[in-house]
Amino acid sequence: MNDIYVVGDVHGNYPKLKTALYDAGYLSGDDVIFAGDLMDRGCYNGKVANFVARLGKKAHVIQGNHEQQHRRLMPYYQAILDFGSPYPQMAAEIFKNYRPGVWWPETNVECRCWQCPLSDILQERANVLSHPAASFQEAARRFVVYTIAWEDVRLWGIISMLLKDMCGPPYNAEHTLYEYFSAGPRTRQAMENIWNSTSLEAAVSVKGKPWKRVIVTHSNPFGASRFSKDRDNQYHTAARNIHYVFGHIPVKSIEPFVDEQTNCTYTDIDLSPRNVGVLKIT
Numbered sequence: 001m002n003d004i005y006v007v008g009d010v011h012g013n014y015p016k017l018k019t020a021l022y023d024a025g026y027l028s029g030d031d032v033i034f035a036g037d038l039m040d041r042g043c044y045n046g047k048v049a050n051f052v053a054r055l056g057k058k059a060h061v062i063q064g065n066h067e068q069q070h071r072r073l074m075p076y077y078q079a080i081l082d083f084g085s086p087y088p089q090m091a092a093e094i095f096k097n098y099r100p101g102v103w104w105p106e107t108n109v110e111c112r113c114w115q116c117p118l119s120d121i122l123q124e125r126a127n128v129l130s131h132p133a134a135s136f137q138e139a140a141r142r143f144v145v146y147t148i149a150w151e152d153v154r155l156w157g158i159i160s161m162l163l164k165d166m167c168g169p170p171y172n173a174e175h176t177l178y179e180y181f182s183a184g185p186r187t188r189q190a191m192e193n194i195w196n197s198t199s200l201e202a203a204v205s206v207k208g209k210p211w212k213r214v215i216v217t218h219s220n221p222f223g224a225s226r227f228s229k230d231r232d233n234q235y236h237t238a239a240r241n242i243h244y245v246f247g248h249i250p251v252k253s254i255e256p257f258v259d260e261q262t263n264c265t266y267t268d269i270d271l272s273p274r275n276v277g278v279l280k281i282t
Contacts (some may be wrong), residue, residue, distance in 0.1 A: 006214075006245050007020075008276060009035065009272040024280055032058060035270075049194055064197060076161070090146065130216050201217045202216040206281065216245045219249075247269055247270035249268055
């Protein structure tokens, strides 16, 4: 019988994901439950997505708040892709060069300040196709100039919204969006499959353990601090003999908390951003 492993928040940290799994004893063919937040903040989001895709039916993804947010915005991602080349490539350059605190135009009037004569627009389009932008400002100005020639800044409005909603805290998804818009169809589909996950929990029956079932969720189902950082609370669930495994709240080490009154165990396995938590549950 194959074993089952639970993986905490990965946040694009593919090297630590691989190391943590194999250090925990993972073998090809074992089942892996991902407790959400697989992408954002890290720089290897595409590799994480492709790894999950290679696991096939052995991978089980729980929806985290990052997956939920990307899923909400996917129609806007698709709108950029639907315009075809070079729009996804230009979008990728914007997110690649994003830096906190930089300015970009958010209104039609502000966009018009980058408007230039038709001859310059033609040269600008040639530049887009010939060499990459060297900075965020250059990448943003190119996108605006390229689209404003059609007297339509709605596409830039989508970019501006994504910059506000996804870049910088709390999601820090700029590198994820760069990877998504610059990726090939296979990697892009792998990322979308993760974002489209709607599973909120996974329940596993186990034998030979102090508990009868393991329930995996993204967030602590009993509150952000209970059994994670605050171990002196007096909260007791009505459930008995269950092992709750979750992430979302980073901890320095994996330390299960046992409630002797209910014989339930609570384990926070979010070791991000420096590491990836992995727990064998069978």
